[in-house]
Amino acid sequence: MNYLFLFCIALTSVCAQTYHDYQISFPQAVHHEAQIAATFTGLEDKTLELRMSRTSPGRYAIHEFAKNVYNLKATDENGKSLTVTRPNPYQWDISGHHGTVRVSYTLFANRGDGTYSQIDETHAHLNIPATFLYAPKYPQRPVRVKFDVRQDLKWKVATQLKDLGNNVFMAPDLDYFMDSPTEISNFSLREFTETSNGKSYSIRFALHHGGTEAELDTYIAQVRRIVQQEKSVYGELPDFDFGQYTFLACYLGHVSGDGMEHRNSTVLTSTRSLKDGGMKGNASTVSHEFFHCWNVERIRPKSLQPFDYTEANMSGELWFAEGFTQYYTSLILRRAGIITSQEYVEGLSGSLNYVWNSPARAFFTPIEMSYQAPFVDAATSLDPVNRENTFISYYTYGSVLGLALDLSLRNLDNGLSLDGFMQAVWQTYGKHEQPYTVRDLQLALETYAGKEFGQSFFSTYIFASNMPDYKRLLAGVGVDFAQKDASRAALGVSLQVQNEAATLVSHPTQGSAAYAAGLTKGDRIVSLGYKPIAPGTTAEKLLAEFKVGETVEVGYERFGKKQTTSLTFQADPSYRTSLQVSPSAAAQKKQKEWLEEK
Template identity: 30%
Template sequence: MTPTRPRRHRAAAAAAVHYRVQAPRPQNHLFTVRLSVAAPARRQRLSLPVWIPGSYLVREFSQHLQHLRATQAGMPAPLKQVDKHSWVVEADPGQPLELDYEIYALDASVRTAWLDSQRGFFNGTSLCLRVVGQEDQPHALTLDAGDLPASWQVATGLTPQDVDDRGWGRYAAAHYDELVDAPVEMGPFWSGEFTAGGVPHRFVVSGAPASFDGQRLLQDTRRICEEQIRFWHGEQRPPFERYVFMLHATADGYGGLEHRNSTALICQRSDLPRATPKGSKQTPLKATDGYTTLLGLISHEYFHTWNVKRLRPAEFARYDYDRENYTELLWFFEGFTSYYDDLFLRRAGLIDTGTYLQLVGRTANQVLQTPGRQVQSVAQASFDAWVKYYRVGENTPNATVSYYTKGSLVALCLDLTLRLEGDGSLDEVMRELWRRSNGGPIREKDMAIAMRRVGGRSFENELTQWVHGTDDLPVGSLLAAFGAKVDEEQAPLAQQLGLRTTDSGGSIQIKTVLRGGAAEAAGLAAGDEWIGVELTPARRGQTAQAWRLSKLDELNSLIGQASRFVALVARDRRLLRCTVERTAGVTALKLGITDAARLRHWLGD
């Protein structure tokens, strides 16, 4: 735990728009908001965003708004709803306008809002009505502790104006975009601090168990931050005055959302670092460790501080909160960030080369095991994020490809190509883009120009084939040229069969049947319950054997080396027999080390 934060008390600057947020009864999951508009328009329009930047799905936050009332000088003002998320107030421009409303908050994700007796969290896009026409005016947010327990604190990236030692009080924002780009965490959380690049960083964790090793989390996160700041700015200070990590640990959760000087994160409690017994050494991190995954998430969201919150698609020069904001560049902003997140774990010395290559191999296999990679390019996947990436269904792997995973492989291939052909690297391309745009909006042509300047030739062919095409990327050959051992091994059982399943309560549910696989040829379908298997007699006169199947992992022990069996499934309460021919030669990529020195040249040792 860090010492008590000193009380900050500054003269409160005038704000054209002011929000007062309270949680009078956390158990009812309702935030109360009073919005004050100093100088309203005669027909003042108010609107709640339909999406939050960084998560490309229309989420209709207005569904949680209730009891909206408008008053002037203590008297009701005419208020009318004009669409699903907007209202108009007939106001007297010469008097302040006040609006009171409630927001229901019981979504534990990083994208919306949560409130119960243990914790509060919200993004401004979920709570703060936009005063249309005054978005560029100064905004203020007052967080009122009310009767909340004395153990509750506040953490946010907003600029404090008049707050107490627990963080309650008034915060300032230059405009609406800044206000809603700073989530708020409240509750009895753990808090720690460190300095990186000359800038104070705060890390708060809610829901942590007693075994949580906060000091290790701070030390490891600091190493990631210092590496990334040096990557972008050398020995200069980063473009923010403070940074806040807000992590909520749950029984089963994962995710993160980036902001200009903060990030909201979710992880499983089991992924947190645990204190080691006195005198014992920490074991090296493995690719399969939950803590490795958590550090990768931290690295990913922190890299977004530059790559998407400052460097950003030209289409996002100004957010439109009323509708989808389309771009074909998520393969760059999410994919390249996904390439660098684990790479910075290696550069910071948190994982070794072998572990890093395992992480790369896992990403490559995820792409190779997605038939949709041959249907949709990563540029198309970026544009379609609003209707495909966040709307996962049984056919998603067959129809689309992840701009995260394939985008990270595009970055890998470009980086290794630059390094193999000369002294250039993707690192230099990223910094060239930063200089070229002054840390602002970019288009794909800017990427092409930066690649030419760093690589000394045009990379239009690579961008056309790898970004706008659907052919497989030369991952294996490029890694082999850089000292990696590239082998193939037998794919996991589910991949051999061409399906994805879940096991629960002794039942196997088929979630996805992959295009072109054995399961599809056999007639299995998403939604089937796989009950058992039946083996055809090896010789005439023998009796067929049928077995109950409760976990997919039991299949090999039941059928042995048989290449053909009958799957007994239930569909719409009908029992079906589907003959499965196991596909031979379904393999997965396995990476190792052949030339450690060559790999070190790439990985930055």
Template identity: 30%
Template structure:
């Protein structure tokens, strides 16, 4: 046994010595930013092999879609000193370099012209580099340390990233492995940078694109949100954190990273109450991911396979719970009233209940199928699926109230998140399974959630909102107009032509055979313009039969449609008249 231990120790030391000799260094340059290109030089040394396989990831963690980043790669070449090496492409994202036991440079350019929080964009004003679409790795060497040197374009003076600077080297950053590199985007240009300190952590906010934001307000209010979220988990694991904010005419979306995030915002919306609240909620959402998903995570989400889909049924926890907490954190930080929070929650309930897909796709399945459905919506998406963000948030809200009620207002969902983080990330350093997370829920609540999971997560039973709101002395009411006639389509205007863009399941239009892309020409033999349809339907009664003439693929078609009652709900949450002592205690614990 002793000899075996010595052998293992020797092999470990030898492996570490080999790894120390192997080096990967990137140099990033911009010779044609106006044409949206970034140049990448990958210096590979210490890999004494006949050939080395170099790979580009096909997706980015946090955005569950194979995006085929290699499609943007051009001008691949490899050299060793002055000698050009043979390079052959093996598959869609892998290049084999015949290095012949020599160190080599692997050079390529990447076209960057897709505006989103998960894809790279370069022009003459700035560069945003989403690392999974820029940096290649060597096959089976994800754990290899990496340095990145950035040579900004002429006139660009600032670099914002979560990576650590290499001491003594200008614009050079260090990542202990490719997982960290791929989790660290870069903003390069002349972004407006300001800082705030919260929970003992320095936070950098890098604003690109201008906007009517007030730095003082953001510093104060973002800090409040950070403090509230840190309080749930009992610690903030970062030394520093970077918000990269892209302000566009119309911007949205966010993508979480280990110690940074990228946010899309509308540059002129900060001065409005709704716009400012939306930005704070987005910031709260992505910051909450610092714990939930980046550290506390489903077992399937790490270590990552960057070449294939990584399937999990638990995105309703990773994203849905985070979507629940984003609004709650803004409320807890004192930035929105209880009434405002309940109104926003009622809107989220309406969103889910008005989606026909809620009766078709279970929540766990929506997570598993994220790779083929959520990021690839079509004209039938609302009829056949739901979002694990939206329904997951509703599940979190029901579980929160269930836990508070069952523990006589001594515990809530916060305790679950805290305990799961410390158990799986801090203690076990791994992700959780579906059953393990359920066990922590049940341990905290002191009750079984077996039926809850069967009905609401793996099944299609309608959510009983009033049961759970009743624990806190609230009731849910549908305030929509009754007996309103409804055709059941969404339309768009094309050169003053009225074209069907969506047909809702179970409506008169669905039953009567209206199709997406039909051009509505007439109703009851009367020609209509794009603005006439709503007025005509409003003048009818539920049960009326109308004839609809459409132009489909150049041919006229007559359809008979029976108008049904408008099924779309508009919910409102109200307090009950005489809440009990326990209801008031649950309410206080929930909305404190």
């Protein structure tokens, strides 16, 4: 169902509905605690079911937020204690009420990122699912929340929630509330206006950092160029609710680096200050997350509708939703003038090498890689996994497929590009918030570029795991794609050299020299070619002593036992990307159309 339609209906009727009311205060912020109270009225069921979410919008894995809730108490409207039972670890059932339940509890929170909450005397960085209990049987009830800010710490509130005044904010329903992160701190605020389709939108940037106002002024100019270049991809801005979009940025040493998109806002956290590399380094997260306000927030996979707060959320479209967004992340920085063409082109090699040389393509297609998100998207596990050989991030896989599709469309010589395709998908699915499937994307490409082209791309690269001809595609825009150094010997595994041993710290890549020799993660190589590992050497110096094709005896230790094996060095499979020195006039023209400001 069209969420935009439901959102508008909710706004027009919100005054006539019964609210769920929350209040949060921070008297023990020094101990990372918040005190939370909630009032639920007009209850129809004899038992009120309350839960803490197990997931968070924008994440796909399970996160057990209930573990940080304690000291929970429930009363009726007269202060009488009510019976609370726990049918499972995530739920509280409250019975004996007469239509009104008041709940209070303590929350511990000390991770500042896009998924969790962090409370201390610098800020209250709140991700809503990690903070507030909710009533799952009343998803259409509007929500009000009052933030009792610490006046002594000069705290203010930044959020996409509707401001009702006096630090009270409103969400039209549960989904909007859960999707509305909030930063409460003594942040600095900048604001600029962008117009689209005759409407003006306020783009707000709330930054909590230890830098200067001048640094923020310089940074906000970059942010504005990013916003404008991403708007040019789609031809217009989304119709932001309440007429505004809010960046919630924390660039502090005690947060965890992250970015998380939401409907009309995004969380940006980084340990890098603007002074110490963040001016350029943090801009990539701005680019990625703002692009999401089109791609994933409104151009939304059907598999993520509705979002499930009780289970992991699996989608086969993340190669597009996350991966194509990742492709545009650096491309937009280039178009905005934040990085040079050389920096952009040379930066492509990392992603291309990762996907091009991965054995994981033999196991999973891009769609199946997307299915892995609940296991890898900030998920935790104790048992070891073999990701080096079985998994390619859907971010990176999708980004190199986005590159291939963009260059392939440009090679058709009829004015097509990935920009044009994204506009077509936006107009068909995103603008009116009609969820899509993989087959819908294929149909959109067939409509945009022709049935033969669309069927070929999807059957070859999406429903199968073949690799495009990047050498040919990149040459068409004046970029070389060539093996970095075919004479350099490689083992196909990461080594940590210390204490006169080279320890394998990753699983060897399937088919590599180390894999064929029967070596595995944790083995300690003590000699290569009868030479002991010299004190002070490095992995690079160690391998430089040998030639491609050379066979040597390897002495190693496994589980404390000394063993030997035979190993034949292979060529380093890494590729490099670089601007051609003298590209053709046609390639120069296409490169300019691809990389230059729009």
